Each structure stands twice: as C-alpha cells, then as structure tokens.
Amino acid sequence: MTVLALDIGGANLKAADGLGMAASRPFALWQRPADLAAELGSLIAAAPPAERLAVTMTGELADCYATKREGVAAIVAAAQQAAGGREVLIYLTDGTFVPPDEAVGRAQEAAASNWHALASFAAELIEGDAGLLFDVGSTTCDVVPIVARRPAPRGKTDPARLQTGELIYAGIERTPVMAVVRQLPWGDVICPVAAELFATTKDVYLLLGELAEDSGDRQTADGRPATRACAQARMARMVCADSDAFTMADAEAAALATVKALELHVAEAVRKVVFAMRRPPGTIVVSGHGEFLARRVLARLHLPATVVSLTETLGPGVSRVAPAHALAALARRNFAKRSNGCG
8 A cells, every 4th residue: 555645835845655755845835826736746756656645734824825725725636636646635633534525625624734643643652641742843833732642732723723832833944033032142232133034043053053054945035045154144134234244153142042032932832731731741752853942942841751753763854744754654544444444
C-alpha cells in the first residue's frame, strides 16, 4: 500500500511517505494560487510512486481566498488535479479521512488539520496518561495536550487554538521582528523598532548561527539572500539604520534580545496549556524545524517530563515535515483497514 501525504501550507508545501522520504519547498500560495496544482504535481513527481494521496492543509487561511471555505475548496481541487487520477482523501480535525467532496462540505474541519494528525502520531510515543506535543515550524508553533494516548485539545479551530495557547503564531523564520519586540538595544541605547517588515526571525537565527546561511534562499523580507551579511542589513533597518552604522555586533545583540522575547512569548503560551491540563505531561514530544526553540522553552519552564525528539528518532528532514510524515503513517493504516473490510 503506497501512500504519499501532502501538507499544503500558505508558504510551504510538504510531502512524506511515512517511510523516511520527506520534502519541503517554499511556495507563496497567497501570491500564486493559480499555480498550486502545478506545484503539487511537481512535488508528487519528485516523490516515490504512490497509489493514493492523503492531504492536510493550512493554506486555506491565505488571503488570496475570501473565506476559509473558498480556500479549502480551491486546495482540494488543486490536489485532485495534481493527483492524476489517484484516490485522494482529506484529513479532518476529528481524525477521519474523507473524500474530497465531503471535505469541502465540512470545510471548518478540513481547515488547519495538520496539527491533529501529528498529535495522533505523537500520542503513540507518550508513556502514561498525559503528554504534550510541541511542534515548532517556520511560521507557527503547535502545543497539543495528549490524554490517554489521544489528542485532547481545548480548541479545534485556529481562533479557538489561539485563545487557548495551543496555536502560537510565531516561528523561527517567517515571523516579523516587529511582532516580537517593540524596542532593540543599539550600543548604549534602547531604540524603538520600525513597524515595518524589514526583518524576520530567519534573520535573527542566521545572525546567531542557529540557521545555516544559504545564498540561494531569497525567502526573506527584502528578497536578498539568507546570509549573515544581508541579515545584518535587514536588522539595521529595524532601527531605521543601515549596516554602515549598525555593526555586526549590534545586529547580534539585537538578535539575542529578539530571541529572548520570543522564548518568553512561547513559554507563556506553553505554560497556559500545561496549566489547563488535569495532569502535568509526563512525556513531551518535540518536533519541527525549530526544535531547538522548543527545547529552550522547556528548559525555561522546568517541566518534570521526558522529552522525545522526532529529530533524533526520525531524522531532521522528517521532523521538519512531521505532520506530513504522521499523516502518511495514519493514512496507510486507514487504507489497510478499508482493504481488510474494517471501515
């Protein structure tokens, strides 16, 4: 039974087969919605052959769509077109796989369902009655309580999850610096920051060496390469300066201040989730491109829990696309049950 899972986001497209194959590529859905089917087709063509596709999404929130219902319908249609006749099933936030037409009719459950797939997968790694999934990506963090080896979120939609702290709209690459801090150190002074998309957390972690430089990566605030030198210039503009006046040392100090603020923000949301649980988590599964941020936040909180790293157990490539990997694993079981006449 060959399955390929697609996690269709607003900024990245991810694929996994649940057996170790993992791929992620940037795609600005909000700028190029008409190209989604072609991009998905290219992603599928580069993956191992698969008989069926399983799909989850977060891209329905992209502002190229008037409503989430419209976004879900468009993404489902693009996935079907890219599938080339293969069977396509859509994952919902109740843990079920449904045909495309049903998913469009249940758009609120199809929208932003990838966290649930990952939490269901992570639940199998939890020892004891209570656990937590903590996934950190380029754009958001997911913090999902797990009880009795099942996801136990207080919210299932993005607005509800934001309110509970289970969705944190901050990540290690795409979050604007202005959304994290209101002021930054510059030499002996503290300077207010410009309310402008001059720099993002990608620049912060480039400057601190947490993310590797990539001169071919231009998914940055100004479209210039993802290098430390360009990150310095972008951070300088946060205080309306330039790299002539704002040195690399200044940029590194500003990056460190931003990181501390981000860690505090994320830690407060995680604390809120844990406080609402009836029992403290005995196991915490961490995953995602920003697993290093998750570990630092947990160190701040001093939670007496065993930490299970998907980066260590599955490898960094798979951990980066953890929801897609989880979806593939869940889909394979679902298809197997159907083949055996069990559902």
